Amino acid sequence: MSLPQYRVGLLAIAAINCEDLLQFYAQLLGQEPQAHIPNIYGEFQLTGLRLGIFKPQQTDMGEFASLPGKAGAMSICLEVADLEAAITHITALGYPPTDTIRIAAHGREIYARDPQGNRIILYQPS
Structure with a gap:
């Protein structure tokens, strides 16, 4: 096969x-x-x-009826050239980061949430 x-x-x-x-x-x-x-x-x-x-x-509304309460059901990772500029931008949209900048093996990253509660990971490669 x-x-x-x-x-x-x-x-x-x-x-x-x-x-x-x-x-x-x-x-x-x-x-x-x-x-x-x-x-x-x-x-x-x-x-x-x-x-x-x-x-x-x-016909599918029942399955998705509790979506706003299901924070973190999805994460989207977005690579950025300038993490501080990305933090300023998402904060200006009214959705500031939920934590401090973290250092990971791939670079620096920060978490935020979209209006539905899904996690957005903004990262700047090292």
Whole structure:
């Protein structure tokens, strides 16, 4: 049996109010979604990552009803050239880091949360 060849990955975030989350990520990433269906779906293109934010179908709402209370259900790691500038930017958006800068094997990093409580890891490589 041969394995399928996967070509592209898409990180998809379910959000009951997807427009609020789309607006947050548009401000965080400094770009508008490349694909956008108002109140249903938006997608951002980053080098090496497609980020999709969608409103679940009505039939799936029960599964996602408690999303805001499920902080940390997803983590997105974003590499930045200047960690301090990224901290200033996300703080200005109203979502300051939740901790102090950490030193990891790959560089310096800090955690923040998006409006839905998902963890954002901003890191600057060493």
